[in-house]
Amino acid sequence: MSNTKGYAAYSPTEEIKPFEFDRREVGPKDVKIEIDYCGVCHSDIHTAHNDWGMSMYPIVPGHEIVGRVTQIGSDVTNHKVGDLVAVGCMVDSCRECASCKDDLEQFCMNGMVMTYGSPDAVMGGVTHGGYSTQIVVNDYFVLKVSDKLDVKAVAPLLCAGITTYSPLMHWKVGPGQKVGVIGLGGLGHMGVKFAAAMGADVVMITTSPEKGADAKRLGANDVIVSKDADQMAAHAGTFDFLLNTVPVGHDINPYLPLLKNDRTMVLVGATPVDLHSMGLIFGRKNVAGSLIGGIKETQEMLDFCAEHNIVSDIEMINMQEINEAWDRVMKSDVKYRFVIDMKSLKSN
Amino acid sequence: MSNTKGYAAYSPTEEIKPFEFDRREVGPKDVKIEIDYCGVCHSDIHTAHNDWGMSMYPIVPGHEIVGRVTQIGSDVTNHKVGDLVAVGCMVDSCRECASCKDDLEQFCMNGMVMTYGSPDAVMGGVTHGGYSTQIVVNDYFVLKVSDKLDVKAVAPLLCAGITTYSPLMHWKVGPGQKVGVIGLGGLGHMGVKFAAAMGADVVMITTSPEKGADAKRLGANDVIVSKDADQMAAHAGTFDFLLNTVPVGHDINPYLPLLKNDRTMVLVGATPVDLHSMGLIFGRKNVAGSLIGGIKETQEMLDFCAEHNIVSDIEMINMQEINEAWDRVMKSDVKYRFVIDMKSLKSN
Known part of the structure; x- marks a missing residue:
């Protein structure tokens, strides 16, 4: 000892x-x-x-x-x-x-x-x-x-790294895909960096317009203020993947129309959420969860970071x-x- | 006219x-x-x-x-x-x-x-x-x-037919899989018939023990009374797919532990549901929705019924x-x- x-x-x-x-x-x-x-x-x-x-x-x-x-x-x-x-x-x-x-x-x-x-x-x-x-x-x-x-x-x-890297890899995010990261905090800022490094067209979705400039510095191409219904409507049906990093209880229904048919929003925060099945039924959409990653994948994440100079x-x-x-x-x-x-x- | x-x-x-x-x-x-x-x-x-x-x-x-x-x-x-x-x-x-x-x-x-x-x-x-x-x-x-x-x-x-056939086909239900159908009504009874005809090991999951015998007549191999926590726990982590046909608002959290890692529960009822992300995060599970089916698939469903004598x-x-x-x-x-x-x- x-x-x-x-x-x-x-x-x-x-x-x-x-x-x-x-x-x-x-x-x-x-x-x-x-x-x-x-x-x-x-x-x-x-x-x-x-x-x-x-x-x-x-x-x-x-x-x-x-x-x-x-x-x-x-x-x-x-x-x-x-x-x-x-x-x-x-x-x-x-x-x-x-x-x-x-x-x-x-x-x-x-x-x-x-x-x-x-x-x-x-x-x-x-x-x-x-x-x-x-x-x-x-x-x-x-x-x-x-x-x-x-x-x-x-x-x-x-923790923040593997929690965001793992779902992006599992759902095969890459070039030609429009990927939304919901929430810009410890997890969200890593999600933006990883999704951008994977070649996706990254959009930050935030309640705070003042976070837009920082999101772009981190690698986002665009910013949607989620409280703005017109902005949300303009992006309806265009996303291949949503990574939801919001760590507290919230209503996930407004985000579901952003997804294309058959696409997935992943929750990484452990929290109750408001959900009406209508948002899933129209477009055969998915809500999933993801928890850190296995040891093999965590090593792959660290190697990916070394290759792409991500911290x-x-x-x-x-x-x-x-x-x-x-x-x-x-x-x-x-x-x-x-x-x-x-x-x-x-x-x- | x-x-x-x-x-x-x-x-x-x-x-x-x-x-x-x-x-x-x-x-x-x-x-x-x-x-x-x-x-x-x-x-x-x-x-x-x-x-x-x-x-x-x-x-x-x-x-x-x-x-x-x-x-x-x-x-x-x-x-x-x-x-x-x-x-x-x-x-x-x-x-x-x-x-x-x-x-x-x-x-x-x-x-x-x-x-x-x-x-x-x-x-x-x-x-x-x-x-x-x-x-x-x-x-x-x-x-x-x-x-x-x-x-x-x-x-x-x-309607009842295609609504249950489509998700079973989309999520590739078949032999060697344990499939739960939640709720035995107009949709649920078709879900049991289809999943059984597709070769799956079908389990009826119901709040009503008295429905068990009918579920078995329709093709279920087993019945779980969802209010019985011991029965639910005994089946934890064993299901490849869950078809949730409950048509009214309910708590979907108790069903999520039934799924294996990376598996999906599909909701076909248009209703609000209670969800805590914890049930999705542990096991990287999915909740999805499905709405009837396209015309091509509806014809395939009718042809499948003719082949398997399902009405x-x-x-x-x-x-x-x-x-x-x-x-x-x-x-x-x-x-x-x-x-x-x-x-x-x-x-x-």
């Missing part, structure tokens, strides 16, 4: 604060990673605040982790000490069920082990995430990161500034993702 | 009653049909009662029409006098838009002309449907019916019994479709 510094939530209402805990011994198939950067995801806050009613305290959040390998187990052959690596939302799964065999560990039928907040079979309690100085992870769940990229801005790719737009903070950063995330006041510089905690 | 006897709704609240009106002259591409049988669809009642807020009176309902050709226009080559034919929910479309060119006239971008209640370009007012002695229809929208089938029980195939389970009524029949439809008290014997009106 090794003593680890971190920041933890102790209750749904208090600010998060320093926490010391032990990481497990490095087993034969384990990789120990010194964490350099960790992205701040809205899920961190939902979990700390127990918004989903399943939280067990103390919780060390963080599932957008980038760092260097400091130790490997005796049976590890795919990583070596000094490698630049990353860990996302999962640290283990059964590897034997139909989902795992399909490279969809996020749908493991025996339950994926999430990076934080899942029962920890070795240490007891729950797993602890990336708001900490180090982590020990099964080698299969450790991803390789190219040195070519701006490393600190890679961190958000591990997240970030604001760097020190660990000690986390509570203020969370307040700003809750107000959508970040372009587009906070990343914690973990040196601030190591030297603390 | 030719004088036609029918039954019409004159207001959202009154009973429907006798109505005399003129059918248009038979144009060069028109087919005149003496109507023998017309099925009673719940949409007839919704339209008569103005439940969708778009009704223009008087309305002659009926879009499940079977009869004999009595006259053809000079340019008609695909039908001849004496042929047994059928007309479904559409009597015209633009035939030039992308949807029409894809054989999806039901999604005509210029608006399909519905068999009743659509603006009538020739006669003014709105089109009048099959609760009548005769109809004049563009030849492309007239379908061929095999003499091998029980003709009166063919009528409901034109609807019906109760015959005379035209004069229609108001009582509607009352029973609204109470779901029919197994499974009323068909009007139009001789009762012709001789009246």
Whole structure:
């Protein structure tokens, strides 16, 4: 075991604060990673605040982790000490069920082990995430990161990145297609970058006209203000795919007429939505969901980013500034993702 | 023009009653049909009662029409006098838009002309449907019916039949697949027959345990009572496809865990539904809609029925019994479709 510094939530209402805990011994198939950067995801806050009613305290959040390998187990052959690596939302799964065999560990039928907040079979309690100085992870769940990229801005790719990349790839977005990204936040800004890199004609669909210029800078060719019924009507029946990144409950019916026949809108936010089947029945349209991506696809996403020089737009903070950063995330006041510089905690 | 006897709704609240009106002259591409049988669809009642807020009176309902050709226009080559034919929910479309060119006239971008209640370009007012002695229809929208089938029980195939056949075909239901049909009414009983004929392992999913025996008679191998959480849990993650025929607003979330990863539930009822994206996100699942079918596919459905000896389970009524029949439809008290014997009106 090794003593680890971190920041933890102790209750749904208090600010998060320093926490010391032990990481497990490095087993034969384990990789120990010194964490350099960790992205701040809205899920961190939902979990700390127990918004989903399943939280067990103390919780060390963080599932957008980038760092260097400091130790490997005796049976590890795919990583070596000094490698630049990353860990996302999962640290283990059964590897034997139909989902795992399909490279969809996020749908493991025996339950994926999430990076934080899942029962920890070795240490007891729950797993602890990336708001900490180090982590020990099964080698299969450790991803390789190219040195070519701006490393600190890679961190958000591990959740915001794969969450948007996976549906765009699964539904085969590419050249000749008109693709709408609904909502411009941490997920939406990655969706625009990826869809543009895949060669699609990207349109930002937003309630906030003032976000238009930034959407175009990120790669959108056009902007629709969704509250403007005339603009929405002018684009009716023209979209090949819609990526809906809105993270809160909303009415999805106004977006459905934008789709061509037989096309799909994918929801990546975990939220109730208003739906009338009429919008699906006319045009045989689909509403689907998508959750991060499997480990194989997450590695492909990181490789795609290296090839296309894609990273997240970030604001760097020190660990000690986390509570203020969370307040700003809750107000959508970040372009587009906070990343914690973990040196601030190591030297603390 | 030719004088036609029918039954019409004159207001959202009154009973429907006798109505005399003129059918248009038979144009060069028109087919005149003496109507023998017309099925009673719940949409007839919704339209008569103005439940969708778009009704223009008087309305002659009926879009499940079977009869004999009595006259053809000079340019008609695909039908001849004496042929047994059928007309479904559409009597015209633009035939030039992308949807029409894809054989999806039901999604005509210029608006399909519905068999009743659509603006009538020739006669003014709105089109009048099959609760009548005769109809004049563009030849492309007239379908061929095999003499091998029980003709009166063919009528409901034109709406209840195609509405369930089309999604089962589009989503490629077949042998080796476990297919759930949700709801056992006019649509659901056809869904069970078709899915079984396509070779699937069919499961009826119903709120009414007493419907189980009938579902098995129709072709289901198993029955799940959807209110029984244990039964639902026992089937979690096992279905390749769900055909949801529930015609009223309901919570679709409990059904989503039944699907395997990447599979689809199709809604054919026009209704609001409760949906939380969580049920789609875990397992990358889909909710889609489907509306009747195009003319080419409707003919394929009728040919499939002739090949597999499939018709609807019906109760015959005379035209004069229609108001009582509607009352029973609204109470779901029919197994499974009323068909009007139009001789009762012709001789009246």
